[in-house]
Amino acid sequence: MERDDAESAAAAYRRITSSGGPAALANYRTAVALQRGRRYPDAKVAYEAALRADAGESGGGQLFHQIAIGLGTLYQQQGNDPASLQMLARAATAKS
Secondary structure (H helix, E strand, C coil), X not given: CCHHHHHHHHHHHHHHHHCCCCHHHHHHHHHHHHHHCCCHHXXXXXXXXXXHHHHHHCCCCHHHHHXXXXXXXXXXXXXXXXXXXXXXXXXXXXXX
C-alpha cells in the first residue's frame, strides 16, 4: 500500500471515530492502514487506542484477537520479538 493510500484510509477511519462510530474497530482499521503504509509509530498508537477502546466496548472477543495479532506483527516488524511473542500469545488465548 502506498503511503498516500494508507494516510487516506487512516483519515477516513479517524473520521468514523470522531463522529461517534465504534472506536475500537475504527482505531484497529486505522492501525492496519498505517502499518501497511509503514508508519509504524503511528500504527502502534492506533493499535493501543483500539485495545483501550475494545476493553471498554466488548472486552476480549474477536476484535481483541485481531488487534492483538496486528500489534504482535507490528512489534515483529520493528524487531521487538519479546513484545511480539507476548502479544501473539494474548491473541491465542482470546475469546472468539
